[in-house]
Amino acid sequence: MYETILYEEKNQTAWITLNRPDKLNAFTQQMNAELLKAFKSIAKNQEVRAVVVTGAGRAFCSGQDLADVDEEMDHGEILRKGYNPLISAISSLEKPVIAAVNGVAAGAGLSLALACDFRLASEKASFMEAFIHVGLIPDSGNLYYLPRLIGHAKAMELAVLGEKIPAGKALELGLVTKVATLEAWEQEVDDFASKLAAMPTKAIGLIKRYLYQSWDSDLQEMLEKEAYAQRIAGKSEDHLEGLQAFKEKRKPAFQGK
Structure with missing residues (x-):
């Protein structure tokens, strides 16, 4: 089904692994297309309630594979046809997306991590705005997410400056949610994903949608949008389950509905 990524579903979570370890999981046109296909499929899959994106081998993603770049290319069209639809698919997916940054995340690889809702970092992870080193600007949503x-x-x-940012510094800056040791890495990611997958997915999706819209809304607009969204959340099965669990003094069993 896929050649440049691995795809697996377990515990209501979709696990996407960038799978070009010999190239530090550098982006190609094919990888871009396969990632977009995977996210479109996840959007339609009611069984998937969380997504993890990680990399095979020692890197998360080193950015665009420069072997595919030449001076005749229209970089703007590459973004419009490849990267931009992928970033839009991630931002519009009303399910939590976790970047499990296991190694270097540079260039478009950093942009991919920034577009996710959470970033977990291995202690061996690092982050770099590599674009400047080849005379380009950060793209694929990078200049949108980074200042926010x-x-x-x-x-x-x-x-x-395009300097390498180690995991600890990234945590201080607020780039990542948490940093895990190598020994605890896989368990930390699995636990975090399982926690999100067991939460009220519809409410998470609404939070994600309206957090994005808040940047372009004034207070009165957001008050109305929150009221609209709360009406939807208030009619969800998970809200009813939460109320019932509270009354029965037990832990709620959310179904993502």
């Missing part, structure tokens, strides 16, 4: 996560000044610093 760490502020304008730090975003400018990372984007222009």
Whole structure:
């Protein structure tokens, strides 16, 4: 089904592994297309309630495979046809997406991690805005997400200087949710994904949708949008389960409905 990624579903979670370890999981046109196909499939799959994206081998993703780049290419069209639809698919997916950054995340690989809702980092992970080193600007949503996560000044610093950011520093900056040791890495990711998959998925999806919209809304607009979304959440099966569990003094068993 896929040649450049691995896909597995377990415990209501879709696990996507970028699978070009000999190339540090660098992006190709085919990988881009396969990732987009996977996210479109996940959007339709009611059994999947969380997504993990990680890399095979020692890297998360080193960015665009420069072997596929030449001076005749229209970089803007490559973004419009390849990367941009992928980033849009991740942002519009109303399920939590976790970037499990197991190694280097550079260039478009960093952009992919930024587009996810959570970033877990191995202690061996690192982050780099590699674009500047080949005379390009950060793309694939990078300049949208980065200042929102760490502020304008730090975003400018990372984007222009292009320095390697180790996992601990990324945690300090607010780029990642948590850092795990190598020994605990796989269990930490699995536990985090399982926790999200067991939560009220519809509510998470609404939170994700309206957090995005909040950047372009004033207070009165957001008050109305929250009221609209809360009406939807209030009619969900998970809300009813939460109320019942509270009354019965037990842990709720959410079904993502």
